[in-house]
Amino acid sequence: DAGVTQSPTHLIKTRGQHVTLRCSPISGHKSVSWYQQVLGQGPQFIFQYYEKEERGRGNFPDRFSARQFPNYSSELNVNALLLGDSALYLCASSLGRDRYEQYFGPGTRLTVT
Amino acid sequence: AQKVTQAQTEISVVEKEDVTLDCVYETRDTTYYLFWYKQPPSGELVFLIRRNSFDEQNEISGRYSWNFQKSTSSFNFTITASQVVDSAVYFCALDSGAGSYQLTFGKGTKLSVIP
Numbered sequence: 661d662a663g664v665t666q667s668p669t670h671l672i673k674t675r676g677q678h679v680t681l682r683c684s685p686i687s688g689h690k691s692v693s694w695y696q697q698v699l700g701q702g703p704q705f706i707f708q709y710y711e712k713e714e715r716g717r718g719n720f721p722d723r724f725s726a727r728q729f730p731n732y733s734s735e736l737n738v739n740a741l742l743l744g745d746s747a748l749y750l751c752a753s754s755l756g757r758d759r760y761e762q763y764f765g766p767g768t769r770l771t772v773t
Numbered sequence: 774a775q776k777v778t779q780a781q782t783e784i785s786v787v788e789k790e791d792v793t794l795d796c797v798y799e800t801r802d803t804t805y806y807l808f809w810y811k812q813p814p815s816g817e818l819v820f821l822i823r824r825n826s827f828d829e830q831n832e833i834s835g836r837y838s839w840n841f842q843k844s845t846s847s848f849n850f851t852i853t854a855s856q857v858v859d860s861a862v863y864f865c866a867l868d869s870g871a872g873s874y875q876l877t878f879g880k881g882t883k884l885s886v887i888p
Contacts, residue, residue: 702864702878716875764818
């Protein structure tokens with residue numbers, strides 16, 4: 661079975677622009693979470709979606725938004741990009757809402773110049 | 774608030790040595806889950822283990838073993854007879870639930886295994 665897939669792999673944007681990152685979970689997984697990993701740090705939780713509803717939100721500004729589609733894939737949107745948004749964005753999927761193992765995708769490397 | 778501390782930023786060992794990666798956590802919840810993930814240079818986080826707060830039994834999986842001690846709020850990870858392929862950044866993470874499933878990660882320990 662395919663693992664979690666993310667697109668694009670790499671992305672370069674300019675300050676002030678908008679970006680959309682995409683994630684497809686493992687087949688059968690209904691929960692998708694997004695994490696931001698700045699170089700040299702551990703991942704930080706941004707959002708969790710389960711059954712197309714937002715179930716959790718980390719300490720990120722409103723410039724960050726996400727949604728989950730009927731097929732359980734997900735998009736992360738970031739508006740008005742800042743240099744500090746440069747990071748590896750990781751998507752994770754799990755079977756259920758709570759306490760199941762989360763399986764991570766390869767990530768999208770976003771560079772903001 | 775939850776917190777995970779991995780005090781060892783970087784560790785270097787010679788191949789075949791044993792190495793222990795430390796993890797100390799803080800939470801007020803009585804029910805919680807602890808995880809270890811491996812992040813090789815490719816960047817993808819690889820799930821290694823999940824342990825719930827009610828199960829303090831140590832676990833062994835091949836060359837990997839985990840020591841969970843609630844009394845000291847620690848969940849340490851030992852690699853026996855290390856190999857070059859073990860070189861990666863290892864993250865300890867905590868899930869305290871409270872209605873949403875979000876992992877709190879430590880800053881990671883970079884392990885370098887020298888041939």
